[in-house]
Amino acid sequence: MTKRYTSTAKALHWLMAVLLFGLLALGFYMHDLPLSPQKLQLYSWHKWAGVTAFLLVLARLGWRVTHIPPALPASMPRLMQLAAHAGHFALYALMIAIPLSGWLMSSAKGFQTVWFGVLPIPDLLDKNKELGDLLAVVHKGLNLLFVAVLAGHIGAALKHHFIDKDDILTRILPKH
Amino acid sequence: MKRFILALALAAGLPLAVNTAQAAAFNQVQADKSAIAFTYQQMGVKVDGKFRKFAAKLSFDPAKPTEASTAIDVDLASVDTGAPEGDQEVAGKPWFNTKAFPTAQFVSTGVKALGGNRYDVAGKLTIKGKTQDIVVPATFTAQGNSGVFDGTFTIRRGDFAIGEGAWAKFDIVANDIQIKFRITAATGK
Numbered sequence: 001m002t003k004r005y006t007s008t009a010k011a012l013h014w015l016m017a018v019l020l021f022g023l024l025a026l027g028f029y030m031h032d033l034p035l036s037p038q039k040l041q042l043y044s045w046h047k048w049a050g051v052t053a054f055l056l057v058l059a060r061l062g063w064r065v066t067h068i069p070p071a072l073p074a075s076m077p078r079l080m081q082l083a084a085h086a087g088h089f090a091l092y093a094l095m096i097a098i099p100l101s102g103w104l105m106s107s108a109k110g111f112q113t114v115w116f117g118v119l120p121i122p123d124l125l126d127k128n129k130e131l132g133d134l135l136a137v138v139h140k141g142l143n144l145l146f147v148a149v150l151a152g153h154i155g156a157a158l159k160h161h162f163i164d165k166d167d168i169l170t171r172i173l174p175k176h
Numbered sequence: 177m178k179r180f181i182l183a184l185a186l187a188a189g190l191p192l193a194v195n196t197a198q199a200a201a202f203n204q205v206q207a208d209k210s211a212i213a214f215t216y217q218q219m220g221v222k223v224d225g226k227f228r229k230f231a232a233k234l235s236f237d238p239a240k241p242t243e244a245s246t247a248i249d250v251d252l253a254s255v256d257t258g259a260p261e262g263d264q265e266v267a268g269k270p271w272f273n274t275k276a277f278p279t280a281q282f283v284s285t286g287v288k289a290l291g292g293n294r295y296d297v298a299g300k301l302t303i304k305g306k307t308q309d310i311v312v313p314a315t316f317t318a319q320g321n322s323g324v325f326d327g328t329f330t331i332r333r334g335d336f337a338i339g340e341g342a343w344a345k346f347d348i349v350a351n352d353i354q355i356k357f358r359i360t361a362a363t364g365k
Contacts, residue, residue, distance in 0.1 A: 035265045037348040044219040110223065110258045117220030127258075 047113045054099035073166045094146045101139040108132035202323040202361040203235040209360035217350035229254035244287040250280040270340040277304045303336040322362040
């Protein structure tokens, strides 16, 4: 069984950590702003970053299916191991579902996503106000759920490091 | 004999031709079959909008296209920018300032036939107190006793001070606004 994450896996983990915190902060900040050129700019940046995050998640899933990640410590109770796997599954599921819901919401609201203002991402839905409003609620709800699961993820990592004193946190760090 | 039939046909056809020429002046605009829409670019994203209310007057006789004329008043407060918060914003002072300038107006000054069903309509476009001479290309398609005018042209919002202050730069909302229209008019009775 492998003991360490490859540098690719570590790089993807931390790149996405930075990107997703940025996306979350930007998303919660921008949606209440009064309409201004800056708001439109922030929305565009949020969408570009969201498409980027989605592609990075696909890359991570690609890594995941071609590598076996390091095992959890044998000292962990079975229930805890199960919870850890469920938590990681939820993170991946949300990292896929959230950008998809944002993309669909943009289409339904009539604002196509154009990656970096250059590459148009096709609209899967026609413009539809009710559906757009519904997808906005879905996008927000999924993000609140994501924040909750992330809090669990970070809390668990810190618990492993400071209380259990195992290598769960350190093995994902760049120099380990 | 041949010549006689031709003469007969001509004699029979002539009054008919005159009749259709008279009947073919399209001047009853059908609002429910007419539309004025626009497309703008926002950071590379094309967004569609439209105006819900406008009043068009038009007179067009395909036999005498150069005598055609039109006047179109667009109720700027009826704008649909594609997003509800955009509609409010665009009615405000930096954009249309609909309180001071409720309508945009196009009045034709001349029509040039380009051959086929294509025409160039020259005219004056006034928005927000600023008037520009523009040429609008249009096609005309007769459908029974109604005719459809279609066309697309581009204006620069900067020419009319549409979007001032923070919006004056074109990096977020582009300067070029594409306007697409369809005006349907029936022949007068």
